[in-house]
Amino acid sequence: MESFFKMRERGTSLSTEVMAGLTTFLTMAYVIAVNPAILADGGLPFTAALTATCFGSAIMTAAMGLIANRPIALAPGMGLNAIVAYTLCIGAGVDWRVAMSCVMIEGIVIIVLVMAGLREAIMNAIPASLRHSIAIGIGLFIAFIGMKGGGLVVSDESTLLALGNITDPVVIVSLVSIVSAIVLHTMNVPGGLLLSILLSTVLALFLGVSSLPTTWDFGLDFSAFAGPLQEDPNGGGMALLKVLVSPMLLMATFSLLMSDFFDTMGSVLAVAKKGGFATEDGGFENGRSILLVDAGAAVVGGFLGSSSITSYVESAAGATAGARTGLSNLVVAVAFMLCAFLAPLFGIIPGSATCGALVVVGYLIMTDVAVIDWSRVEHAFPAFLTIVCIPLTYSITNGIGLGFISYCIIMVFLGRAKEVHPLMWVASLAFLVAFIFT
Numbered sequence: 317m318e319s320f321f322k323m324r325e326r327g328t329s330l331s332t333e334v335m336a337g338l339t340t341f342l343t344m345a346y347v348i349a350v351n352p353a354i355l356a357d358g359g360l361p362f363t364a365a366l367t368a369t370c371f372g373s374a375i376m377t378a379a380m381g382l383i384a385n386r387p388i389a390l391a392p393g394m395g396l397n398a399i400v401a402y403t404l405c406i407g408a409g410v411d412w413r414v415a416m417s418c419v420m421i422e423g424i425v426i427i428v429l430v431m432a433g434l435r436e437a438i439m440n441a442i443p444a445s446l447r448h449s450i451a452i453g454i455g456l457f458i459a460f461i462g463m464k465g466g467g468l469v470v471s472d473e474s475t476l477l478a479l480g481n482i483t484d485p486v487v488i489v490s491l492v493s494i495v496s497a498i499v500l501h502t503m504n505v506p507g508g509l510l511l512s513i514l515l516s517t518v519l520a521l522f523l524g525v526s527s528l529p530t531t532w533d534f535g536l537d538f539s540a541f542a543g544p545l546q547e548d549p550n551g552g553g554m555a556l557l558k559v560l561v562s563p564m565l566l567m568a569t570f571s572l573l574m575s576d577f578f579d580t581m582g583s584v585l586a587v588a589k590k591g592g593f594a595t596e597d598g599g600f601e602n603g604r605s606i607l608l609v610d611a612g613a614a615v616v617g618g619f620l621g622s623s624s625i626t627s628y629v630e631s632a633a634g635a636t637a638g639a640r641t642g643l644s645n646l647v648v649a650v651a652f653m654l655c656a657f658l659a660p661l662f663g664i665i666p667g668s669a670t671c672g673a674l675v676v677v678g679y680l681i682m683t684d685v686a687v688i689d690w691s692r693v694e695h696a697f698p699a700f701l702t703i704v705c706i707p708l709t710y711s712i713t714n715g716i717g718l719g720f721i722s723y724c725i726i727m728v729f730l731g732r733a734k735e736v737h738p739l740m741w742v743a744s745l746a747f748l749v750a751f752i753f754t
Contacts, residue, residue, distance in 0.1 A: 317643070321385060326592070326640035333387075333639060337647025340389050340634030342507025346673045347373070348655050349513055349665045351392045351622065354461070358405030360412045360621060363659045364540035368622035370656035376613040376625050378649040381642025384605040387635050388587050389648045390613050393579060393626040394677050395454035395712070398461060399572055400623045403711045408564060413555035416618045417544035421559055422573040423614025423624065430607045438577070441737035446719055448684045449699035450575060453706030453715045455681025460707045462674025465667035466490030485523040486668045489516050493672030501676055506633070509673040516669035526666040534657050540621025567750040570743075571713035576624050580610050583629040590635035694730060698723035717747030 323329060352365035373391040380388050396419075404415040429435045463469045467486040472478035480487045493516035500508030520526040544556040552558050559565045584607075588600035595601060610627050617625035634644055655662075685703075690696045702719030706712050724744045727736050 321641040321643045323641055323643065328638055328640040330643070332637075333641060333643040334647050336387065336634040336637040336639035337644035338651070339506050339637040340387070340628075340631050340639065340644060341648045341651040342510060343630040343633040344389060344391055344628050345507060345651075345655070346509040346513055346670070347391045347394070347628075348652075349510075349662050350394070350670045350673055351397055352662065353465075353665070353667055353670055354397045354401045355412070355621075355623060357465075358401030358412050358415065360540060361537065362663060363537040364621060366659050366662055367537045367656055368540045368617075368620040370652045372613075372617050372620045372622040372625050374649040374652040374656075376609065376616055377645045377652065379612070380606070380609045380627075381645025381649070383609050383642075384602045385642040386587075386593060386602055386606060387591055387631060387639035387641065387644045388584060388606065388627050389631045389634070389645060390610065390625050391628055391652075392617060392622045393576065393624050394458050394674070395451075395579065395681075396572060396575055396626065397623040398454070398457055399568070399575065399712050402461065403571070403713060404565075404568055407711060408568070410565070411548050411550055411555065412540075412621070413543040413546050414548055414558050414565065416540075416621055416623070417556040417559045418565055418569040418572055418618070419624045420544050420556065420615050420618030422569050422576060423611055423616075423618060425569075425573055426577065426611035426614060427608065430604065430611050435577070435607060438739060441739040443695060443698075443723065445688045445695035445699040446702060446723060448688055449702040449719060450706075450712075450716055451579060451681050452685050452699075453703040454575060454579075454712060455678040455684075456703065456707045457678075457710075457712065458681070459675045459678030462671040462678070463490070465674075466493070466671030467668060468671065485520075485525050486666075489520045489523060489525050489666065489668040490671040492516050492519055493669050494675050495672070497672030497676045498679075509676060512672045512676075513665060513669050516672065517665045520666050520669050521664070525668060526664055529660045529663055532660050534660060536656060537659070542619060543621045544618055563750060567717075567746065568713055570746065571716055572624060574716055575712060576614055576626055580607070580627050583627045583631075584610070586629050587627070587631045587635050590632045591640060592635075694723065694726045694732070697726060714751075717744075717751060720744045720747055 351369045352362050355365040356362040369392055376390040400415045404410050405412055467480040468490050469477055470480045493512055496515050497512035500512055548555045588594035593601040613625035688699050698719040701722050702715045705718050706715030721744045727733055
């Protein structure tokens with residue numbers, strides 16, 4: 317074990333890695349409740365989504381530990397699951413099997429890009445302001461989804477949106493979940509988001525917002541596995557093949573790729589800084605191995621039906637607690653696998669109980685807004701348009717597309733069109749075509 321994980325070389329020990337692994341798991345365990353709830357909105361059975369979430373997270377977290385030997389845990393990405401459930405399944409009306417096919421394809425594309433050494437080139441082609449704005453917009457979107465699901469934001473005929481009835485038991489649970497989540501986060505309580513979900517669920521049971529299950533079946537549900545290889549119930553043959561002949565679905569796949577692309581780079585770098593494997597030039601050690609595992613995780617997530625699995629920035633909590641090797645990942649993986657057998661317990665958790673976790677996650681993502689240069693219109697306006705249009709159009713794809721197009725237009729009228737990378741022109745044109753024809 318010592319020779320494989322190199323614990324002594326990296327200044328750690330077995331006990332430290334185990335405790336740090338538990339810390340990482342507690343900070344990200346909320347995904348076990350939140351991800352299946354989001355995917356269930358898109359038509360995927362809750363128990364199947366939970367099994368896929370736990371198995372996918374366990375498999376890819378263990379893979380990262382064994383292949384890259386770095387303390388980076390993986391799970392279905394918040395924001396990526398929103399694209400699957402709300403943009404594709406609800407917004408575009410596609411079956412979840414087709415949506416998961418988009419996830420698989422974007423993972424395959426990223427693998428190719430990593431193998432060809434193009435991932436860094438593509439990232440450099442997109443202005444930093446737009447990279448940050450994508451994440452910020454997704455953060456707002458996640459918070460909006462949480463408040464909408466928790467009854468804090470409701471539809472209104474005259475104003476489109478309005479504040480929900482704060483005396484409603486559902487809203488009361490949502491408010492308690494937000495307060496408890498932010499208080500526990502502020503106090504740096506390990507697993508604070510998960511604890512806020514559990515506390516709010518107890519209140520939901522007391523207020524009648526949720527109820528205990530009628531059956532206690534602790535079996536696994538593998539019905540989501542291999543969804544892309546199944547027939548689309550809406551017709552048209554295998555789900556995976558439908559994506560390849562649909563411009564709209566290809567654009568959605570591109571949106572997933574963009575979100576996954578930049579989320580991974582930001583998350584890994586944050587963990588690298590805490591875990592001692594960041595490099596002086598702003599990169600990180602074992603880059604090729606880390607990025608390959610992360611790209612493969614998207615393929616696995618689509619195949620299993622969990623949405624795209626990606627590196628979690630919460631792993632920085634484990635790194636702060638002393639994790640330096642992939643051994644801590646094995647601890648996280650075992651914990652995820654055990655939770656796969658607890659579907660009835662997680663099924664008790666209502667949307668209002670996860671509201672606080674989603675709002676706090678949105679807040680944490682939103683903090684990147686400070687790094688955007690708001691004094692330069694060519695950077696500020698496209699970033700602003702991306703940030704506001706993602707939640708306001710209920711589509712991450714729309715927000716990214718409008719940000720890209722506006723950037724190119726502004727640069728043309730500033731007489732600086734030559735400064736725009738060719739890949740930006742290609743992407744913007746693709747978005748424009750998609751907007752016109754879809």
